[in-house]
Amino acid sequence: MADIYCIPNIGVAINSTGSNMNFPWVPIEKEQIVNIEMDVEFKEEENYEYKVDNIKSVIEFETIFGLEYNLKKNVITNIEYENDYYMISNEELGIFEGADNFEEAKIEFFDFFIHDFLNWMETPTSELSDEAKELKSKYLEYVDYK
Numbered sequence: 001m002a003d004i005y006c007i008p009n010i011g012v013a014i015n016s017t018g019s020n021m022n023f024p025w026v027p028i029e030k031e032q033i034v035n036i037e038m039d040v041e042f043k044e045e046e047n048y049e050y051k052v053d054n055i056k057s058v059i060e061f062e063t064i065f066g067l068e069y070n071l072k073k074n075v076i077t078n079i080e081y082e083n084d085y086y087m088i089s090n091e092e093l094g095i096f097e098g099a100d101n102f103e104e105a106k107i108e109f110f111d112f113f114i115h116d117f118l119n120w121m122e123t124p125t126s127e128l129s130d131e132a133k134e135l136k137s138k139y140l141e142y143v144d145y146k
Contacts, residue, residue: 120136
């Protein structure tokens with residue numbers, strides 16, 4: 001299995017050894033992350049140095065910090081880094097959150113997930129439209145709500 005590393009101030013990436021790279025690779029906490037796929041684009045700077053210009057990745061989270069219930073399945077998120085801004089989304093649940101750094105974007109995503117989930121659980125199904133019932137059902141596919 002590949003180790004997970006972080007490019008400081010850029011985002012999350014994977015690399016099996018962290019060697020032969022021009023980045024300062026450092027390990028990150030793995031308790032939430034199950035899988036990462038990444039596509040990185042570089043922009044050539046002066047003196048043949050390269051800067052990360054765009055990152056698109058998919059990260060699977062096995063926990064949502066702050067959620068008092070367990071997940072039945074991992075939450076798959078799309079991560080995009082462009083123009084010094086991070087977006088974390090899950091299109092199926094209609095969550096699109098962003099911030100100036102990865103940690104803040106992740107916190108925004110988790111907070112929205114929890115708030116939205118609890119709102120759906122507090123609303124009686126009989127009061128929901130068909131579309132809203134479908135979204136509530138999708139949340140229940142992820143969360144072990146008792």
